[in-house]
Amino acid sequence: MTTRRLFRFLDSRTGGAGAIGKALRYVFPDHWTFLFGEIAMYSFLILVATGTYLALFFEPSTAHVIYHGTYAPLHGQEMTRAYASAVNLSFDVQAGLLIRQVHHWAADVFLAAITIHLMRIFFTGAFRKPRDINYYVGLTMLVLAVLEGYAGYSLLDDLLSGMGLAIGNGVALSIPVIGGQLGTLIWGGRFPGTQDFFSRLFFVHVFLFPVLIGTLMAVHLALVARPHHTQFRGRRRREGNVVGTPLWPAYALRSLGLFFATAAVLFLLGGLVQINPIWQWGPYEPYLGTNGAQPDWYLGWLIGALRLMPHFDVVIGNYTLIPNPFWGGVLFPGAVFGFLYLWPWIERRFTGDRAVHNLLDRPRDNPTRTAIGSAVFTLVAAVFFSGSADRAFVQFGVPYEDQLWGYRALVILLPIAVFFLTRRFCIRLRDRGAHPARESGARLVERPRFKGRSRGTDPA
């Protein structure tokens, strides 16, 4: 049989057949929420593929040209080559606009998929030992992905991206002590910066960050596979085993199916739904602005934070120590990511649970964690939605100023309410479980021990 001969050929030269054989029998637990990360991974693959194509046409240059291309309303306008090449890519390169739109939709979906994947990991306790390192790897990819997306849409040098860069520079300047120098280092001088800055932005977007994200993704997958997947509790499922579908054949086909489904959705959107029509925004100059400028969704929480923040600086004598954009642009995201990075440690510290966990919690199984996580996500969501208050005003007519005060109240009150409600709801749900004998609150669980590894018992 040819398959057998192929593997014999490979094995006698690489010794890899054993590993391949093992990998083919790698077991994936059956749960649909385990696919969120795969959606993110497949979006990334599509980003790399479409981005490679785009890079063949895009010119990251700030040299000025007068536009005389296909799109008549821009005729005679002065613009950078970067913007002009992006417009040409959209109008004159056949299939260029499709690929550009798929790339942009894929970026939005990539970040969204990472976000729900992170929520799944958080609320099921999948970040616990032995997977805490991998959780940090994943969080780091999220940070990089946000920056990568920002760099990407900033490159086009249209009106929206220029305004985004102006704010980014303002936020960089707001960092105490080093801010001013940091700004001139990154931008090669004062905003709007030099050609060097655009070259750097391009390099970061098409090489540095994709390579970092790709490398971390490989590490991420290796660290998932090494201790094998987590699984929810259930029949025959123990700390020491994994029950589910093996990679070959069913899971491989299932996952490939998901890849093609992801690609299908992205290309469907890319072909039918317009995203970032830069020809409608026009080119950017530092003295130009448009009402209702917004960043892509994954930075919406930062524009929300910048707008919600009351106006105060920290001033020493006559000099500003901490300018206002610091609060919303640096401190807020720093605190949110700080919380996410520190959470495994916080949980270990306060529950004393240092055991290895391969079985997942359902969110209700750990009401306190679920409640705290829900409160934090609610806070971020409230700030996020406040970022679109200006569009909400235009669409629905609630005055912007009133909305601002409403959101300020919501940002404080809603997370508190969500904390208590979630906690109560989880406890009730848990207590109503299939085992009425289980006492409320007590989670002292005696589990069979497996050689050398002990399943944690929560000291209640």
Place this chain on the structure above:
Amino acid sequence: MKTIWRYLVAGVLLRFSKKRTVHRERELPASTRAETWTAILLFAAALAGLAFVAIYAFADANTQLLGLSIAVSLALIAAALILAASQVVPQENLEEPRPSFAQPNHDADGPKNHDIRGFSAHQQGEEAALVVREGADGVTRRRLLGAAGAAAGVGLGAAALVPLASLGPAVGDRYAESPWKDGVRLVEENGMAVKVDDLEVGSFLTAFAEGADKEGLASSLAVVRVRTEELELPEDRADWAPEGILAFSKICTHAQCAISLFRYPLFSERSPGPALVCPCHYSTFNVLDGGQRIFGPAVRPLPQLPLRIENGTLVAAGPLSGEVGASWGRVREEG
């Protein structure tokens, strides 16, 4: 040199693993002289690294000197490592069985003895740590070597990081730079002088400093005209707005978006007064009192430009009242 070798230890590893049946020879050199020389080389490498930093900062970053200093630093580290490899650390000769690819019984279960399951096998962690520790057996002046290694790391690290400073210029006064001073003419985007008669009450116009780069942050102005009787300028700015014409920096003091929104109420009794608004975070500045913030996250007032009229055109009567653009660590709060 061979007289220095003191020990010959064979098969030490047998104490950990019953599985291991390999042959092992081991000598512990314990040469204090070699250790001292290694440390000296490392400290010298640190100095050479710092020399690179000094040349970058003070000797005008002379290419030849930079290359020389960093090469010396790297070469010294190379020498230190080679010396240490042969005369400081234990000398071993170990036999390792080769993995066999062609074993007929090499099945899907795989060889179990290579497995290091981090979370399952406590002993394997111990063993790895021991292997690392053994690497320093017989080394006597560990603290000195540690310090020398750290110094070399710092020197080389500094040399590696310092070129990052080339990315951008030092801050200096660049955030306070502005083309505006007494006598600079205001021009429109097309380069024509701004004529007073073109502006009526309620007008809004973007102007630039004549001859300056329009993209320069401090160059662009929002010029507006209000009724003179509406003005509430502070006393020291009483003559800054001839015929009710006011000029402000067009760059928001919050996050430096362009202030491209001028709100001029037709009936000021019933709606808030004339103001400039930044469309990014909706910071709002009152034009009547000299650009004080009335809404939004900005803190500093919008810098105002004193104006005077020459031959029916607008001319700056002095510099802007404050620094243009976002606040940063050295910006003066009062402007």
Place this chain on the structure above:
Amino acid sequence: MPSRTRRPGRVRRPLMLGAAVLLAGFAIAVWGQPPHDSTGAVAATPESTEGRALFEESCSSCHGFDGKGIKGQGPSLIHAGEAAADFYLRTGRMPLGQVGDEPLRGEPRYSNSQIEALVHYVGLLGDGPTIPNVDPSQGDVAEGMELFRDSCAGCHAISGKGGVAIGGYAPPLGESTPTEVGEAIRVGPYLMPRFNEELISPKQVNSIAAYVKLTQEPEDAGGFGIGHIGPVPEGLVAWLAAIAALLLIARVIGERLGGSRADDEAEEPR
């Protein structure tokens, strides 16, 4: 800045009707009084007579019988000009439901001939901008985009979809006719600054009107335009369409058919 605005785009009809009834009653009550001195300045042509009657009936409670405005109620219309009257009346922004409300677009309250009479009358009050003759086909859309970007996008957004003006609202221009665009430029209604012929020439107004027309039917080379307001609806589509669809797909394929669900429910005894 505490300023109340009501829902743009939705006119409070009951309130406005009530106000109209009140106004009408007020007008009837003062009908018998002798005409105000200063209104005598307006020449009594047949058109102006109708306009004056309408004005006194419907506008004078805020703008005064002489059109000079009433403190705290409404501004003087002496120099408002025909352009202002035409703009406010044809876009239904006047009369206001309530003094102090933000004038918002709605159905015009008067017939065409009534509007013409009122416009004529307001034009006679004093010199002000006349109704501009705007023809987008004479304009250059590229020049229009550049001018719009420089002078209009800060409030109305580059896509003409409207925006926040703090204390008010910069309306979307989706329904604006070329004439209204020209009038608004000259008049500067409500919070808007005004631009005279020196700042924006009549030819340039044509160009801006041409660009506004473009924003009403933008070139959507990329497909469905989802409102042309940028990343907010894009984010909604990413989450509510793409992610929702992919989660649905994940839900369908994520489990062995008929398999693991039951396994999940059947918990090990704890």
